[in-house]
Amino acid sequence: MSDMNVPEIKTALPGPKAKAIIERDARVVSPSYTRDYPFVMARGQGAVVEDVDGNVFLDCTAGIAVAATGHSHPDVVKAVVDQAQRFLHMSGTDFYYEVQVRLGEELSRIAPLKGPHRSFFANSGTEAVETALKLAKYHTKRHHLIAFFGAFHGRTMGSLSLTASKVRQRSGFGPLLPGAHHAPYPDCYRCPLKLRPDSCAAECLDFLQDQVFGQVVAADEVAAVVVEPIQGEGGYVVAPQVFLQRLREITRDNGILLVVDEVQSGMGRTGRWFAVEHSGVEPDVVTMAKGIASGMPLGVTTAHADVMSWPPGAHASTFGGNPVACAAALATITLIRESLMKNAEDIGAHMMQGARALMEKHPIIGDVRGRGLMIGVELVRDRQTKERATEERNRVVYECFKRGLLVLGAGRNTIRFSPPLVLTKDQADTALRIFDESLTAVERS
Ligand code: PLP
Numbered sequence: 001m002s003d004m005n006v007p008e009i010k011t012a013l014p015g016p017k018a019k020a021i022i023e024r025d026a027r028v029v030s031p032s033y034t035r036d037y038p039f040v041m042a043r044g045q046g047a048v049v050e051d052v053d054g055n056v057f058l059d060c061t062a063g064i065a066v067a068a069t070g071h072s073h074p075d076v077v078k079a080v081v082d083q084a085q086r087f088l089h090m091s092g093t094d095f096y097y098e099v100q101v102r103l104g105e106e107l108s109r110i111a112p113l114k115g116p117h118r119s120f121f122a123n124s125g126t127e128a129v130e131t132a133l134k135l136a137k138y139h140t141k142r143h144h145l146i147a148f149f150g151a152f153h154g155r156t157m158g159s160l161s162l163t164a165s166k167v168r169q170r171s172g173f174g175p176l177l178p179g180a181h182h183a184p185y186p187d188c189y190r191c192p193l194k195l196r197p198d199s200c201a202a203e204c205l206d207f208l209q210d211q212v213f214g215q216v217v218a219a220d221e222v223a224a225v226v227v228e229p230i231q232g233e234g235g236y237v238v239a240p241q242v243f244l245q246r247l248r249e250i251t252r253d254n255g256i257l258l259v260v261d262e263v264q265s266g267m268g269r270t271g272r273w274f275a276v277e278h279s280g281v282e283p284d285v286v287t288m289a290k291g292i293a294s295g296m297p298l299g300v301t302t303a304h305a306d307v308m309s310w311p312p313g314a315h316a317s318t319f320g321g322n323p324v325a326c327a328a329a330l331a332t333i334t335l336i337r338e339s340l341m342k343n344a345e346d347i348g349a350h351m352m353q354g355a356r357a358l359m360e361k362h363p364i365i366g367d368v369r370g371r372g373l374m375i376g377v378e379l380v381r382d383r384q385t386k387e388r389a390t391e392e393r394n395r396v397v398y399e400c401f402k403r404g405l406l407v408l409g410a411g412r413n414t415i416r417f418s419p420p421l422v423l424t425k426d427q428a429d430t431a432l433r434i435f436d437e438s439l440t441a442v443e444r445s
Contacts (some may be wrong), residue, residue, distance in 0.1 A: 007404020015053025043072025068291030121321025126154025128299035152233030232264030235411025236376025269347030
């Protein structure tokens with residue numbers, strides 16, 4: 001799969017083989033998945049993916065921010081194969097294996113809080129969040145939880161109770177976890193409290209203190225505040241540093257654990273190991289998944305040893321911390337440390353600048369934001385009223401697909417760029433060129 005002809009679309013989309021698979025899929029696979037366009041993967045390498053009909057695409061999704069080291073990075077594949085040949089499974093719940101211990105040690109080196117640390121190993125982002133919730137309740141002996149509007153923390157019942165991104169994700173599943181409350185998130189582009197961007201962060205926290213703690217639940221009954229330093233599914237919304245800093249003070253003053261959900265924003269994507277580091281804030285608990293093992297299923301919850309002090313049997317998982325996934329994570333961490341975190345910072349800055357430049361040409365772009373290779377472009381029908389261009393956003397995503405660029409939506413009207421962290425400058429320019437053409441196509445139609 002050479003980089004020379006990327007992208008290269010050879011058939012109508014979907015091509016005949018893709019079409020046949022999608023028809024079979026419709027008969028047997030849950031209809032709850034949200035497929036925005038008919039991409040049927042055959043293979044991938046780096047940031048380039050090929051579909052079953054031989055069409056070649058540039059991937060700016062990384063399979064929802066997962067393939068951090070690029071598709072099938074040889075070092076990761078080697079680590080997976082080596083481990084698979086030794087043993088596939090033994091369950092860290094009942095037995096020991098060194099690869100999991102080594103991963104715990106590595107995570108302790110990069111965790112955004114002071115140690116000594118302990119890590120719990122699960123299989124997914126939602127499980128990492130469930131673990132954090134159970135741990136916070138167990139440790140504090142309190143049961144209330146605070147999350148933010150726009151948040152996405154997963155879809156199992158505990159995490160779902162904190163998720164408040166799209167009503168479709170919650171509706172029909174109630175009653176959810178008692179004691180889960182929401183406060184406004186400082187989406188300063190469209191401040192939930194209709195304030196000016198410079199006061200939005202402070203006012204959102206005043207709301208938490210005055211309205212939530214003053215009228216709904218006493219702060220000393222709250223086990224944890226769970227926050228994404230950059231909201232992912234909610235639309236790549238970056239919390240101002242001062243928001244996270246003051247949130248840290250409020251939680252510390254009230255004996256509340258601060259849980260940062262870095263499932264999407266972590267593992268080098270923003271140019272630091274964890275997005276919270278940009279603010280200098282040290283959380284009590286951090287959740288990770290997605291990019292941590294380059295595509296092998298792994299979720300991790302890391303906390304200070306004094307917090308993660310629950311007894312044997314309190315929490316466990318048969319598959320969590322699978323040895324093959326742990327081996328993939330170790331190889332992933334090495335690659336991120338060696339070069340990819342820096343690449344995310346550099347190429348991210350280049351892409352962000354390119355996306356911002358497109359604002360001059362395309363009035364449909366209302367806002368461009370993000371950090372590193374976590375970039376959101378919010379589309380609006382009118383820059384003054386900020387009316388959401390949801391339908392246009394969906395069409396731009398499809399136009400990109402037709403031209404060989406894979407991107408995903410986030411929130412109601414944002415397009416996200418979350419490519420593998422191996423993205424090159426040339427690839428970033430190709431992505432921007434196709435994005436530009438796709439915006440033009442939608443604006444003209
Ligand atoms: N937390 C965040 C911030 C996420 O972005 C996601 C998934 O998008 C999750 C949790 C849930 O992860 P998973 O889909 O692996 O359960």
